[in-house]
Amino acid sequence: MEHGEHRSCAYGLRHQARCLSAIKSTDGKSSFIIGTQELSRPNEVHLLTFDEEVFEISTTIFSHPHEVWDISASKEDPDLFFTCYREVIDGKKTRSKASLWRMKHGYQEQEEDGHEGGMHHHQPRGGELEHILSLDIGDGSVKKVIWQDRTEVISVEDWRICIWDIDIKLGTAKLTGSIDTPDREFKFASAVMNPHAQEVVAVYGRSIQGWNLSSLKATFTIKDAQPALLFCVDYNPNRPFQIATGGDDCKVRIWDVRDITAGPIMTIQDHTHWVWSVAYNKFHDQLMLTSSSDCQVNLQSIVSISTGAEYKYDGDVSEGGQGADEDGEQGDNVQDPPTDGLVQAFDQHEDSVYQVAWSSVDPWLFMSLSHDGRAVMNQVPSEEKFKILLNY
């Protein structure tokens, strides 16, 4: 699956899926887990490990009792992850649940159905999931579980956000605090942890709001500041106060939460349908991935408002970031500095792409997952990579 000068690697799950999470692996290989979403078929959790040397994805498949709506891997233990799932009770109604699982890698499973040709990945291995604990979810459905650290997680439900103390060894979870949605009209759509402070930022309806985790008080509110319903939010990992949101007006907006009245500091519109996922690169926050139900994954460069801009442009941020030879230390054949704008649009998907995630190991690697169960591993184009490396 080569695409031009840069290579990508695709994997078919043969199930519908909408959630994907990067695993903090210890062996230096990029790994992701994907939970499938099939209402009336057995569901699975796929652990994909990418071997860069052979450029192949190897898979371990775990069976999961119910359809997975969201999955989030632990930031510390590569074997731990939460899933948010729904179980059908008596064929009448569904109940939303969130559980912590541990992957137990087991035997080499013989292939069952045989995998379709064309996919270059190792034979799937099997494994078992060990249920560790479940969170006690209220009425609404749980959207998401966010890891704070080993002992604290946050669950995002329809009408509230809960903070839990968990003990993995004992398998217990204790609710320590909750935040109700400030607007009874809209459910929480998504949330993200502020990596710089004890703060959670959530989106609901057309609003964005942050809460301090210890005081449970609102830190900022951007209410109805834009016409779109918001679906996703991400926090700049390197730069405090900067968040990015996406929603049903195809636009990605980047905000500085210190100055709400000024409106978004940047608005990007390269999608032609709703934006479902937005992800900052953890290493180079000038790179941002967005995925959309127009079946595209876009790699954006937002260098002018990134941390890169700070020590490169000395605060004198120019939109285009032009001016190639600002410091001659790179020699004559210095690369042009990266500029704002779409770096590349990846169109290998045939269905809506609900989630995209950067590898937690390789700063240039990411995976996107479309609803038809196709996971595609892509890399930042080497040209852009060199631009960034040579200029910083």
Next chain:
Amino acid sequence: MAAGANATIHPLEGHSLTGPHRTTASGTAGNKAGTATGTATRRRAKSFLRNYYGIQQADAASQDGSKDNSSAPSGPTSKADPYDLDSHAFEVDKYMHKMFVEKQLPGLVQADNELVADIRQLDGDMKTLVYENYSKFLSATDTINKMKSNVDNLESEMARLTQNIGKIATSSSAIHSSLGGKREKIRQLNGVHSLLTKLQFVFELPTNLHQCLETESYTQAVKSYCRTLHLLQHYKHLTVFTGIERECKAIMVQVAQKIRQKMCSDAATITEITESVGLLLALKEDPVALWKQYLELSMSALRKVKTKTLEEIKTLPLYSAPSAASPKSAQTPTPGTPRRSTKKAARNGPNTPASTSAALGAGSTEKEKETRIKSSSPPPADKAAYLNAFFLKQLEAFVVSFMNYFLVPTAASVTPANSNSGGMAVATLGEESNGSDQRLPAWVTKDTRAQANLTREQTSEASTKVKEAVSNMISKYLDTIRSFLDYPNDIFSIEPQVHVHVLQNLYLGTQSSTGLCQLVGFDTLATGLIQNWESQLIKRALGKVKEGLMSRIVQQDVLLAQQSPRLNNNATAGDVSLSLAEPLSTASAPVFSWAIVLKETTLWLLDGFKVDTIPFLEKCMSSDAQFLETTEGRALFLKNFQDEFKTFWDLILKEMQQRSSAISPSSPALPEKEAISKVSFGSRTSSLVMSQLCFELSTSVVEQLYKTLSKTLFRVGKRNRSGSFLIESYEEPPVLPQLQWDCKAVIQACQESGHVLLDGFIARTGNELSWLVMDVRSETDYMTLESPPTGVSVAWETIYRQLNEIERQVMMVYGDEGERLGNHEISSESTRRESAFRQSGGGGGVGGGAGGGSHSGSRPSHRNDSLASFGSNTMNSRFDHQQRNMLLSNIDKLFSDRVEIFIRCQDLNRTGIMFGIIKILLKAWAESVRMKTFGKGGFQQVQVDAEFAKVWLWRFATADERLMHSLLEEAQQTAYRRCIDALPLDIHTVESIINSFER
């Protein structure tokens, strides 16, 4: 006889040059004038010359004498012709022989006769010649004799003359020497006399000064004193002079005191102050103290003048018709009060009697004259001119004299020129010249160097101080001028002449105030003010247009909003199917009127420019203002306008976009449907209206406006009075090159904004409808919906109603080109499709290709077909074969183009816009279905809704029905997959449910 021949020949000689023998001029001359001595000698001389130069040519002439005129025909050209009588080579024998051979006897006889006659004639000629020459010779002899006797006489006369002259010379020198001594004496005496006069003046000086002091003619006193000062200084060692000097000084101190007093008195005018300062300077007062005092006094005086003037101009009009045109009598009443006061000022001003001092006298008489002139030709009858005349001129005068007194470094060379130029500038005003008498009297500058000898530091200090004070004054003056220029709300109510007149006065003021320009950059300040005025004017004029446009847009929007609920109510109140049955016919009437409304707006805009803005600005430009007269000023004005015009468009477009985005959409899922249609629809349409307006602008209006501008404001060459362009408007000149870029940019911007606004409209409308279908707040529990569903879901009914409403609005604004035709096409297309279905009736309609159009006429049968194709495989089997279907639809997707939902709408008509909305709606539905989990009833509801959409919404999706069907199909399949216990409804059940809606 001989004499007669002579007489006849002579004229011939003169004539001969034009005769047949011109080529041998000398020859012919010779043969004719053979008897004439003059010619003969000439011929001889010529022949000599010819020989000398070795010219052979005319040798033939030597024989000319014997040659006959009549025998010449043989031609002189043949030189060596032996048969030529005139030739050298003439040989008698040959000639004779030839004659004998050629001619008969009678010929020979005749020839002989001719020859004889010729010879005789020649003989006669010769005789005449000889006679003539002889008589001449005689007379010459006589003359010579006479001359001889005369010369003897002359010599004696000359000798006498010489003698006499010698005598005169001696006597004259004698007289000279004898008178020499006396002359010297006279000269000495003369000197003594003048010295004595001077001395007398000096000795009388104290008395004179006293007298001057008494009569208060200080100028005279200072003048006298200054003239004698150097004398007194020179003869200081003589006691007499010391005494006088002392005395004079004492008096002069008094004089100085008096002058000071006069200067400091409250009533002192600026003229007097200046005069006094000049005098004091001449008296070598301390210049530093003097300039300070001068400045202070002048400023207070000027302030007084200013307040007085301001007081006086209150009653004056801003602008009065040119005085030349109006009769005197008519003019008098208006400026009555001020004129009287002017007179008073002129008379009261100089307190001194007019006769006392020469300089002041001259000044005041001049003033009197001026006032008299003024009373005959009225004083400035408007505020600005009055202000200029009574304040600015004074200020200028002060500045000029101050500079002359204190600031000019090398006095002697610069001052006269300066004061001259100042004077000239003042004089050029041609009006009253208050300033002229403020110039230093010539004697002061010339004789006594009235310039203060200030050090460099002192000069700079003085200049900064005076600059400060004067700029203060000037800024106040400019403020006053500015206050004359008011910009009322209705900018077009301004009489441009008034403003232009005021500014014209300002401009003239700068022209005449070189001193002020030099000192404080008055001209740049004034130019700034004028510039500011221009841009204000343009900005306000354009702002007015913009305001009008915006209010029109709001009006239209209100109109549209008013129209919609009425129609909407009609639709909802009556049977829904009624509005469905003939939506086009009900909409057609407002469509027509709406097009007119839009047209009216653009026409209004064009007219607004043609009738108001451009003539207004043109009027401003075409008035006879000098500051606009120069090409520079004109170019500046136009540049100003061009820039402002461009920003005008930018602002309009910006405001439109702001307006459209500022109206935040109402809560996405309002429970009350009517509220949605009223609140959000009314405001939403403004984007629609504005987008159409933008397109309208970009297609014609902007270019038209620029064309109009090209032939009006920006017309090169002579500008005529305004209005002319309206007459010649039939010709469409191209947009001027300097405007072309702007024009293109504006058109592009308009188009862009139009798209942005339209896309905004589509996206907003689509989103609002999507929110209905997405069920944002999860009010419906699809798990527990009853089965089978009783009808189409509320959301879809609402959507259908709103779509009809929106379509109506879109058609009202954008029209539906070939509406009937389109309808017809659609119907024929649907029947075509229908027949296609009939043919493939039994075959399996896989994936989203199956479609159902609907037309009122053929609806029932068609629906059957559609449903038949839908259910060609039984429902269950179709959904069971989902995997295969998925694969097929995936393959389908692979080969079909990527579907872009939120995308620029390219078809600016009903079809394009409605399809844009439908696309957003259906995709949103397909997406939202994925998020839900369905029970049996829920899935069936989706099934019903999808069928409903297929049947009722096809009309909005004529652009790409295939896409619509694939999206609906996808929604159904997803719902099936997300259903716990899927049991698809029977076709007939679905049909009956939808039919129940129709009822």
